[in-house]
Amino acid sequence: MSKYWYKNAIIYCLDVETFKDSNGDGVGDFEGLKNALTYLSGLGVNCIWLLPIFDTPNRDNGYDVRDYYKIDPRLGDLGHFAQLVDAADELGIKILIDLAVNHTSLEHFWFQEARKDKNSKYRDFYIWENKRPKGDNNNMMSPDGNGSNWKYDRTAKAYYFHTFFPHQPDLNISNPAVQKEIFRIMHFWLKMGVSGFRIDAAPHMFTEKGQVDFEEDPHEIFRNFRDFVEVQRKEAILLAEVDLAPEKYSDFLGDEDQMHMLFNFYVNNFTFLALAREEATPLATALNAMPQIDPKEQMAIFLRNHDELNLDKLSEEEKKEVFSKFAPDENMQIFDRGIRRRLASMLNNDRKKMELAYSLLFTLPGTPVLRYGQEIGMGEDLSLEGRTSVRTTMQWSNSKNGGFSTAPKNKLIRNSISSGEYSYKKVNVNDQHLDPDSFLNWMSRTIHFRREYREFGWGNYEVLDTGDKRVLGHKTESEKGIGIALHNFSSKEVTIKLKLDDTKDIIDVYGNKRYEAFDTKSQELKLDPYGFRWLHKKSKYL
Known part of the structure; x- marks a missing residue:
């Protein structure tokens, strides 16, 4: 691959724990993923993005990290990860890993030390106030978006800031000691063979939080991140979650010196408005609002991800239109802004509409990002709470647990969909492999055309x-x-x-x-x- 390999990559996002279980304990693991790499290569995938793999209490799908240098033991160990990297490299597949450094888990060593002693060097790794600040009512993870961002800690006898859940205290990114630790973490994983990082919650790292004060342009930190990863591994990239309006994208791309790639949430929202209206105008307008990007930069195009379909770029009336079309029932919606369904079910499993949507994914300006199971048209399980509805296990065959695991059903990390239109008995890799007209074979064909006609990514x-x-x-x-x-x-x-x-x-x-x-x-x-x-x-x- 060229040094700009990410411009023409086919990125496939997966959660190791729900992808393939190799040892029958009910949890997906690195060995299972390694055994599935030839499937991904045959599909046309040349980059996989792994959701968090670090040691974690797992209260937020791994985004609450307890130790950045340890693997979640359910997935395997560093030896298994090294084997995965080698096997992927042999097939020409690069690996990106999720890096959540806006916050840690409450159980992280840094926070445990910080809460015990206000004179500890780790105290300033986090953001504290002796009194709860006034006007604190905009926590995005509360049901109505009006909860607090400050949580009182009895051990510390102070309030700490959390952008997301209370069990995820925010790091003080303005602290040079914290930045140094992030460089150490990046260095370790680059030496383990990863080709870069998906930077979680990038804009939140620089928002106003209590008394935090950046002495210089906070984006200098991202410039330093980019310099560092490119020195350590020339091909390495930074792919950032930046859920902002298009005019803010340049703040995070910089002059080809910050992020290599940004997820295009804006175009994503208006794609669904266009699909709901059966009219191209909303998407055309959104594309015209997008800035042209420089040669070393790229936008990541996606339809659905591991969270809700967040429609916050739309007006209230536009949201209602999309809800009415794709999530008419209240239990299909979440946080008053999102849809907790997979694409196939949103489009009523209509093959023509699904092919239209994925043709858009592969031709809109940028690099396409697929999510596991999209290639076979997996659905969701609305009986599961919140975002977990779209995080069911991969459906490999029509055998027990969809071929994900041999474990008893009650031992599975997450449900396998076993009944209805999207059950593994009707939707699975093996059956679709055998059917030349299946959605899987259509998807593989389309991916190979996208890789051949690179102009759509450049x-x-x-x-x-x-x-x-x-x-x-x-x-x-x-x-x-x-x-x-x-x-x-x-x-x-x-x-x-x-x-x-x-x-x-x-x-x-x-x-x-x-x-x-x-x-x-x-x-x-x-x-x-x-x-x-x-x-x-x-x-x-x-």
Whole structure:
């Protein structure tokens, strides 16, 4: 891979504990994942993003870290992890790991020392106040978003700050000693062979918290992070969770000197509004609001992740539209802002709509990020609490526990969906492998086309005038060539006419079916209901 490998990667996100159990204890592990790497390679995946793997009390899916230098023992040990890295490397698969350093667990050694002695060097690793600050009513994890960000600790006889849950005290990132510890953690895992980190909750690391005072531009810390990882491992990248408006993205990308990649939450929200309305206009408007990015930077495009589908970029009326279409029942919603469902069920398992959505994922400007199970159309289990509804175990076969584990059902780390339309008896890898027309085989084919036509991940893009609000057209152009994608969001067949200045050598390369060849003179194209077409022109001198 090139030093800009992340520009054309297919990233696959998974939680080791719910992916594949190798020893029958009911918990997925590194050995199980290692045995599944050939499956991921065959699918076309060349990068996997592992949700937290560190030692943890596991009160927030591993985002409450107890020790950054230890593996969660349920998953294996450092030896198993080293074997996983080697096996992935042999298949050309890079590994990113989740790094949550906005906060730790209450059980972390630093916090335990900090709470015992106000003179401890670890006291300033966290954020304390003797009295609870006034106007403290905006905790995002409380049911109504109006809870407190301060928790009284009886041992410390003081209040500590927590952005998220009370069992996750925030680190004082302005403290140089904390920054030094983060560098040590990064250094350790880079030497273990990872190709970078997904930086959890990046904007929250710099928000105002009590008496915290950054003596310089706080983003200098991210510049130092980037310098450090690139010195330690040239190919290493930082992929940040930055759930802000587009005009703030440049604050975290900098001048090609902070994050390499950002998740595009903004485009994600308006993709679902467009799907709900069956009209391309919301997504076209969102794309036009996005800044063009520099050659070393990239946006990560995703449809669903391991949390709720957070719709906070939409207005209240727009949220209601999306809720009405994709989460009409109250138990499908969470935090008054999100949807706790997987994509297949949101789209009623409609194959045409699913193919349209994933064609968008693979052609919108950026690097596509898949979540485990999306390739087979897994559903959710709404009987589980909160976000865990979309964190059920991977469905490998129609055998016991979906082939995830041989353990008794009551020993499983998480439910296997065993009944209904999305049960492992109906939705699983093995059955779909055997069916040439399965969603899995369609997904594998589409991924391989995306990897072949790299233009969609490179260069500047332009939203095209299709003359029809139901159809999104966009063009991505670089020295490598031109990629054009057209998507019909409606249930009606449409004919559009493009207005390209130069159509020479532009050809159809992929679509929901084989259409009549693109007429370079008239520039007219037909699209089926929920249909899509990819066009391409390669630069001949490359």
